[in-house]
């Protein structure tokens with residue numbers, strides 16, 4: 001049964017593509033715990049990137065098979081598993097036909113901006129993997145389950161950092177006396193962010209042409225690691241990236257503080273972004289599923305709860321770290337990226353709150369507990385993985401690593 005308003009979505013059949021990843025695993029358990037029928041689809045390429053590049057998560061993570069088995073024991077709920085690549089049409093169409101999803105949550109992309117800027121091969125892989133994967137999902141919906149709602153993870157980085165307010169997806173413009181509501185202008189700052197823009201364009205077109213129902217969630221930078229379900233057993237623990245390629249700003253700063261590494265603020269540190277707690281990511285996805293877009297409409301929600309500059313984050317982490325007795329130093333390192341380091345930023349994020357999101361704001365208690373969590377695992381930190389690893393200006397046809 002397709003769910004309508006509020007959170008009464010129990011019984012809804014949800015396919016979670018990328019369900020072995022950071023956001024996907026937490027979401028799969030959140031929904032399963034609440035009675036949704038969950039199927040995880042993943043080709044485990046994220047684990048392969050770690051193996052290939054010599055990276056590792058802060059937390060020890062179990063295999064996806066062990067995770068799902070343990071979740072069954074802990075909760076009494078079954079999550080079904082389909083291991084395969086959504087760029088492979090045979091695989092995806094079979095997964096769709098077998099599971100018959102009411103909603104597909106699509107997290108299954110290469111999501112690191114630095115990874116996409118390593119070299120030509122990784123730029124091409126990122127855009128092929130992301131754009132073709134999403135295109136296959138759109139075809140699967142059209143051909144196999146036309147009433148299935150697509151909940152697609154986009155990114156706030158699709159908008160870039162324009163010198164005007166950022167709206168939720170669309171902008172009403174008056175030009176030469178005529179007015180129209182148009183997709184908000186997109187300016188990505190890496191081949192990864194650009195892949196998300198290409199996805200949004202394909203989605204908007206198929207919503208119009210095939211009456212697909214889609215919600216594009218332009219998510220900000222996620223922080224934190226604990227959710228109720230992933231903390232229920234050590235085997236359910238989520239991944240936590242802190243390295244220079246997959247680690248994101250606040251999660252990196254927390255680990256850096258825990259091990260006494262200077263906080264790596266890139267350039268002037270005025271770069272401002274939207275951020276949210278992973279406990280809100282899972283709630284936002286549930287709200288999007290429970291309030292499906294009507295067929296033919298592409299809804300766009302900005303999925304973050306607060307905006308911070310990188311300098312502000314470094315300040316918060318050093319203040320809280322000192323309270324816990326940690327010696328925290330902030331260092332402005334040369335910016336490996338090409339981006340504005342001082343800019344206007346004012347992005348709207350009201351639609352998910354209107355649907356009922358009650359944000360977990362970045363209170364001191366959150367930083368405290370995240371710092372304590374990082375300290376608990378600090379013996380696993382490999383200092384050499386912390387440095388910024390990819391320079392936007394040096395991307396070429398050969399592998400580009402700053403340390404090499």
Ligand code: NAD
Pocket residue numbers: 017018019020021022023024041042043044045046047084085086087106107108109110111129133153154155156219220221222223248
């Ligand atoms: P992640 O890398 O931890 O997880 C992505 C998962 O998708 C991995 O398990 C990977 O194996 C899988 N995957 C990738 N390509 C696939 C394919 N072709 N077929 C099947 N599975 C595939 O990433 P995450 O941090 O959980 O991010 C999930 C989504 O949310 C991404 O689309 C990302 O762009 C978006 N997002 C993440 C953040 C963040 O801060 N982590 C912020 C905004 C948006």
Ligand code: USQ
Pocket residue numbers: 111112113114154155156157158219220221222246247248249250252264265266267269271272273274310337339
């Ligand atoms: N930054 C630092 N120091 C660091 C790491 C990052 O100053 O050690 C700065 C970056 O230069 C950038 C900002 O922090 O200005 C954000 O960088 P990030 O690595 O935290 O986030 P980003 O590369 O944008 O990518 C992450 C996720 C991606 C998601 C995006 C949301 O990896 O999947 O799409 O956040 S958003 O930024 O809103 O587009």
